Amino acid sequence: MDFNAEYRKRTAEIESVITSYLPNEEGYQKIIMEAMNYSFLAGGKRLRPMLMSETYRLFGGKSKVIEPFMAAIEMIHTYSLVHDDLPAMDNDEYRRGKETTWKVYGEAMGILAGDALLNYAFETAARAFDMEPQNAGLGKALQILAKKAGIFGMVGGQVVDVQSENDTAMTKEKLDFIYRLKTSALIESSMLIGAVLAGATRNEQNIIEEVAEKVGLAFQIQDDILDVTSTMEVLGKPIGSDEKNHKVTYVTYEGLEKSKADVKQLSEEAISRMESLVVKNEFLTELLRYLISREK
Numbered sequence: 001m002d003f004n005a006e007y008r009k010r011t012a013e014i015e016s017v018i019t020s021y022l023p024n025e026e027g028y029q030k031i032i033m034e035a036m037n038y039s040f041l042a043g044g045k046r047l048r049p050m051l052m053s054e055t056y057r058l059f060g061g062k063s064k065v066i067e068p069f070m071a072a073i074e075m076i077h078t079y080s081l082v083h084d085d086l087p088a089m090d091n092d093e094y095r096r097g098k099e100t101t102w103k104v105y106g107e108a109m110g111i112l113a114g115d116a117l118l119n120y121a122f123e124t125a126a127r128a129f130d131m132e133p134q135n136a137g138l139g140k141a142l143q144i145l146a147k148k149a150g151i152f153g154m155v156g157g158q159v160v161d162v163q164s165e166n167d168t169a170m171t172k173e174k175l176d177f178i179y180r181l182k183t184s185a186l187i188e189s190s191m192l193i194g195a196v197l198a199g200a201t202r203n204e205q206n207i208i209e210e211v212a213e214k215v216g217l218a219f220q221i222q223d224d225i226l227d228v229t230s231t232m233e234v235l236g237k238p239i240g241s242d243e244k245n246h247k248v249t250y251v252t253y254e255g256l257e258k259s260k261a262d263v264k265q266l267s268e269e270a271i272s273r274m275e276s277l278v279v280k281n282e283f284l285t286e287l288l289r290y291l292i293s294r295e296k
Contacts (some may be wrong), residue, residue: 076154
């Protein structure tokens with residue numbers, strides 16, 4: 001398998017699917033649709049919908065019922081980035097090489113664009129009930145989407161992250177908690193929803209959730225490493241933003257070499273758990289390896 005060729009092919013397919021769910025820019029409130037679409041179309045790896053789609057395929061899923069959830073998870077991820085970039089949060093002016101949403105549309109519209117994307121994600125996911133009402137996993141999939149994005153997931157992790165700025169008493173336990181919720185939660189959501197909608201067993205779902213947690217943690221540590229070692233041209237956003245915002249990261253806590261070693265260990269553990277499954281998806285396994293070792 002030529003992974004790079006397959007990755008480009010799948011990315012193009014996913015882009016076509018998820019962008020088809022974007023709102024039309026019309027009506028008195030059309031500026032909010034413009035801001036939503038600007039944020040969503042700013043680029044990105046489309047990691048979460050790809051993980052969702054590939055996990056769905058792993059367990060034999062074949063219908064289009066997965067597609068509204070693929071769009072929804074990317075909308076939730078995008079809203080979190082829009083709010084992260086705001087002056088009250090990270091105060092970043094560039095992301096993926098483009099001006100951030102609040103810089104283009106103003107701070108108020110930046111806030112509202114994030115709010116709109118979050119709400120529209122659930123409007124979009126709910127469309128799956130019309131597509132395949134007999135799918136017993138739909139209710140659970142929606143519950144997963146909501147919980148992993150909320151106070152027991154991504155938002156909860158972000159809260160503790162914000163509170164921990166200038167925290168000289170940061171512990172490894174708290175840092176792991178932040179990363180598990182802030183980053184791993186949406187990756188867990190993506191892969192679990194794919195498994196649930198395809199009819200995976202409870203044990204298979206447990207394995208997928210465990211894999212996703214390890215991948216999410218490794219992904220965030222790698223992000224911390226890149227914030228120190230990369231350049232804005234490669235990364236597409238300002239480097240050193242964690243230091244600028246006085247955030248304790250895995251790298252500042254454990255050091256660069258230990259961080260790299262932990263990424264490697266977590267990656268190997270995640271791949272090993274994936275390979276324990278009876279069902280196989282070679283591309284998904286290679287995708288996990290690629291994402292953890294990425295350079296941007």
